[in-house]
Amino acid sequence: MTKIGVIGAGKWGSALAFALSEKCEVYITSRTPRDIKNFISLEEILKLEYLVIAIPAQQISSWLEENFKYNNQKILVASKGIEATTGRFLNEIYAKYVPNENIAFLSGPSFAAEVIKSLPTALVINSKNEKLSAAFASFFPSFIKTYTSTDVVGAEIAGAYKNVIAIAAGICEGLNLGKNASASLISRGLVEMHRFAKEYGAKDETFIGLSGAGDLFLTASSIMSRNFRVGLGIAEGKSKEEIVKELGEVAEGIGTTYALYEIAKKKDLYLPIAKEVYNMLEGTDPHVSLSNFLAS
């Protein structure tokens, strides 16, 4: 049996550890020791050949700098986000530590809460190394259908950007603007994230498939999404600090909105929804912001 180490025992790391244990021998670690099955130290887990890293995007670069030792491991990145302080994508951050041929990125519509119940799910493994994608794909259980793709940057941007659109969709729902507004917001969100990703050479099919439309439709239409719930909080007039405290889990859309705002300024890009989400996170009245992109 292949041994896999999962780093990060939050919602997603725990669900992936559960799923992968159908076919593999899975070990897990996190910052603080936990009383869970097959929990081992970081030092021990870094000796394994296959690793899944499920810690929040905003913490990746400091975590790698302080903890990671490259030892020819093969990595599957499960995080979805863009670094707020630098605007760097995760594949750029990891490039300093892991060669291209040893890294893959996970994408697709997948609430941890459903994976942990073995509900049917479809995921995409994205890597420049097709042999590596195939290897990771083969580790997933029967209730998860896996696809592979070489469009790393497209999948990464789709997974990060949909969280920002999910915040906007939560605001739309919280303000009771109706299904027409919600559908137009989500479809325009898809156009916006696709246009942004094209700047970086992403493929069109990534955006009409599971990684793009699939994950966007899931996250931007369900209260199960933490990012959607951030939007509901904004609609209630709460500050982002209050919302994050109440949530108690990561909502990557917040950091990613700040990253996109800076990238848009630097590269002079038109990202209207991300810009209004930024304004609302900074305290603009959501009625004003929403009417900026929904009204004529």
Ligand SMILES: NC(=O)C1=CN([C@@H]2O[C@H](COP(=O)(O)OP(=O)(O)OC[C@H]3O[C@@H](n4cnc5c(N)ncnc54)[C@H](O)[C@@H]3O)[C@@H](O)[C@H]2O)C=CC1
């Ligand atoms: N929960 C979900 O349904 C899904 C989550 N994701 C992505 O997976 C990533 C993790 O999300 P969740 O597990 O849901 O979040 P979570 O809030 O449940 O857990 C985050 C985990 O990261 C660890 N962590 C935080 N800062 C750290 C640091 N500096 N060093 C080491 N470990 C640290 C925490 O201890 C915790 O175990 C995010 O990027 C999220 O977007 C992707 C798909 C589905």
Ligand SMILES: O=C(CO)COP(=O)(O)O
């Ligand atoms: O990425 C996810 C589902 O694919 C999880 O979304 P949230 O982080 O908004 O809960």
